[in-house]
Amino acid sequence: MRAWTVSTSAVATPSADTRSNVADVRCSGSAADLPGTPLMVAQGMVAQAGARMITRPRLRRVNEHRVTSEVGRLRTVLLHRPGAELKRLTPRNSDKLLFDAIPWAGRAQEEHDAFAEALRSRGVEVLYVVELLQDALEYEPAREQAIADAVVDLRLGDQLRRVVESYLRDLDPERLAHALIAGLAHEELKAGHGLVYRLMDRLDFIIDPLPGLLFTRDNSTWIGDRVAVTSLAMEARRREADLLGLVYAHHPRFAGMRPIYEPTLEHLEGGDVLLLSPGVIAVGTGERTTPAGVERLARQVTEAGLAHTVLAVPIAQERATMHLDTVCTMVDVDTVVMYPPVAHSLTAWAVTLDGGELRVAEPRPFLDAAAEAMGLDRLKVIDTGLDPVTAEREQWDDGNNTLAVAPRLCVAYERNIETNAQLEASGIEVIRITGSELGTGRGGPRCMSCPLLRDTPELWNTATQNTGT
Numbered sequence: 263m264r265a266w267t268v269s270t271s272a273v274a275t276p277s278a279d280t281r282s283n284v285a286d287v288r289c290s291g292s293a294a295d296l297p298g299t300p301l302m303v304a305q306g307m308v309a310q311a312g313a314r315m316i317t318r319p320r321l322r323r324v325n326e327h328r329v330t331s332e333v334g335r336l337r338t339v340l341l342h343r344p345g346a347e348l349k350r351l352t353p354r355n356s357d358k359l360l361f362d363a364i365p366w367a368g369r370a371q372e373e374h375d376a377f378a379e380a381l382r383s384r385g386v387e388v389l390y391v392v393e394l395l396q397d398a399l400e401y402e403p404a405r406e407q408a409i410a411d412a413v414v415d416l417r418l419g420d421q422l423r424r425v426v427e428s429y430l431r432d433l434d435p436e437r438l439a440h441a442l443i444a445g446l447a448h449e450e451l452k453a454g455h456g457l458v459y460r461l462m463d464r465l466d467f468i469i470d471p472l473p474g475l476l477f478t479r480d481n482s483t484w485i486g487d488r489v490a491v492t493s494l495a496m497e498a499r500r501r502e503a504d505l506l507g508l509v510y511a512h513h514p515r516f517a518g519m520r521p522i523y524e525p526t527l528e529h530l531e532g533g534d535v536l537l538l539s540p541g542v543i544a545v546g547t548g549e550r551t552t553p554a555g556v557e558r559l560a561r562q563v564t565e566a567g568l569a570h571t572v573l574a575v576p577i578a579q580e581r582a583t584m585h586l587d588t589v590c591t592m593v594d595v596d597t598v599v600m601y602p603p604v605a606h607s608l609t610a611w612a613v614t615l616d617g618g619e620l621r622v623a624e625p626r627p628f629l630d631a632a633a634e635a636m637g638l639d640r641l642k643v644i645d646t647g648l649d650p651v652t653a654e655r656e657q658w659d660d661g662n663n664t665l666a667v668a669p670r671l672c673v674a675y676e677r678n679i680e681t682n683a684q685l686e687a688s689g690i691e692v693i694r695i696t697g698s699e700l701g702t703g704r705g706g707p708r709c710m711s712c713p714l715l716r717d718t719p720e721l722w723n724t725a726t727q728n729t730g731t
């Protein structure tokens with residue numbers, strides 16, 4: 263990774279308006295290959311997130327975000343600390359909001375803080391969605407877009423829509439971000455008269471909460487130096503991508519970056535997207551990502567030179583395997599951990615760009631197709647060797663959903679005792695975190711994290727293949 267140093271004298275002075283705190287400065291130090299590249303510099307701000315004071319990051323270079331693999335040393339990650347939206351979950355709405363149980367919100371926050379701390383203690387910069395969103399909402403066009411997205415719901419009708427719009431317009435960025443994420447309950451809006459408001463169930467929401475935002479992997483995912491703002495398949499999660507889209511479009515940290523995918527395109531979720539190696543992407547297709555979504559992504563990334571091969575990997579259309587990363591994650595440059603029943607039965611259809619057209623190869627075993635595209639003799643599988651019942655239980659509890667912090671170092675839920683023991687027996691260091699409450703949403707460390715910057719591992723730094731960067 264390049265070491266950038268920035269003249270601190272160029273950092274703008276603090277003020278409430280993010281825009282006024284953005285300044286162009288010049289690189290110094292080891293930036294000889296990019297002389298005079300402009301830096302976007304946002305001043306350090308302090309924000310209240312829950313009960314904790316968080317200092318916002320200060321310096322960012324345009325396009326300082328880049329992810330070319332699953333396992334390169336993790337430098338920057340985007341998380342969402344679960345908040346009031348978890349307290350909206352009830353037995354009546356949890357199915358629709360895609361949670362399998364009602365989480366104890368305070369404990370979930372503690373678990374999440376420990377997750378973030380485990381990453382920080384390994385030198386990872388942790389960003390929070392809510393802070394980036396609040397910053398973005400300082401901009402009038404971002405506010406307008408956010409409000410328009412929130413009231414598009416046809417359930418509202420014209421009259422109530424106008425009331426909600428004017429309610430949201432009166433909120434400052436912090437409270438607006440809160441309403442967009444935690445939702446707006448019927449009782450919170452004193453809309454008084456009006457047919458829709460009066461006929462609505464008192465326990466219903468005018469703006470639905472977004473508990474799924476916890477799983478930042480799904481609503482946006484980075485490929486090289488571009489972000490894919492995804493097209494979420496489940497109604498309950500669609501607005502998440504709108505919020506991430508706002509962040510990437512309006513936050514100065516991402517100025518100049520054009521997304522490679524958008525929520526208006528065919529369904530594609532980040533949990534299905536695995537960056538096997540620079541230039542090679544596996545994309546699961548099942549309950550969430552559609553074949554059309556894989557085809558669209560393949561076109562976008564091959565035409566942009568971000569990848570040379572996209573492997574379409576069909577997975578069972580079931581809740582237990584909603585994304586490819588529920589059954590397979592990478593723990594080293596040439597090693598995956600996989601749910602045993604699928605390890606040798608998954609297939610892959612290799613898609614490449616040939617004379618402007620997408621060419622689709624005949625399906626082959628996933629492990630073979632992946633190894634070939636990655637230029638490896640073989641892709642190693644950590645065979646957890648578990649009996650079928652333990653394997654099924656631990657898969658359900660996201661045992662295969664690890665987050666690599668570096669090659670052979672990953673974060674995993676502690677409860678998956680057998681899977682973690684097998685990982686360690688194979689030479690993978692495991693950072694264990696508790697997830698009894700976080701896991702009620704059916705997602706593990708990989709689902710709860712969106713890497714923004716990883717080093718490219720040594721193996722591929724020297725490789726001659728198309729790196730897509």
Ligand SMILES: NC(=[NH2+])NCCC[C@H](N)C(=O)O
Pocket residue numbers: 359360361474477479480496499532533534584585587588703704705706708709
């Ligand atoms: N990448 C993942 N596996 N994400 C898990 C998402 C879980 C979430 N409750 C959903 O159903 O959408």
